[in-house]
Amino acid sequence: MARAATTSDAFNAVAEPRRRDILNYIALQERSVSEIVDALELEQPSVSKHLKVLKEVGLVDVRREGRQMLYRVNAMAIRPLWEWTSTFERMWRHQLVRVKEIAEKKSGL
Template identity: 55%
Template sequence: MPRAPTTSDPFNAIAEPRRREILELLDGHERAVGDIADTLGMGQPSASKHLAVLLEVGLVDVRREGRLAYYRTNAGQLRAIHDWTKRFERHWLQQILRIKARAERNSAARDTPSPRTNGRES
């Protein structure tokens, strides 16, 4: 089955690492294209291209002020991605609980005195 075009699917859009970086940078902040490009060390044309894709799939909104464009995240569309990935949270939680249990067992084993020393340090 062919993949959906990046410009029509939010999941394909965020598959690109630079777009995820842009979304992280915009988290809670409205920023101009030039600021995004400078902060992430990319050219303005590249930043604009990534922002156009994010705008097309609805992950960001834009506000124009004269010649400047200010971008911010679109919480509603990001919520849809969050809700979908949340379905798999139980898998992550189980892994975290297994790691915690193993760490607690290892810690208890280190804290238990060896039978040869009867609890005394040598």
């Protein structure tokens, strides 16, 4: 076996920075492919390919409007990532509190 396909789940799809850029950009409002191309300064085929991956894992939805394809984020598909990372939230909070305590002790409080 090799590395899991980028289309195997949201974790793999989102590992690619350009795909996160695309999601960030269309989060504000739905966008056509050419808007994405212009905004992110990527090649059109590249954007289409990234969108295909995002669509395959359910991270985006599309609708046609004339010749344009309008893509929008399906935020629910990002939730599993948030949930997994959230299980570690308590740990870094704890760590931040300790760092703060140490800093205060050093500064003589």
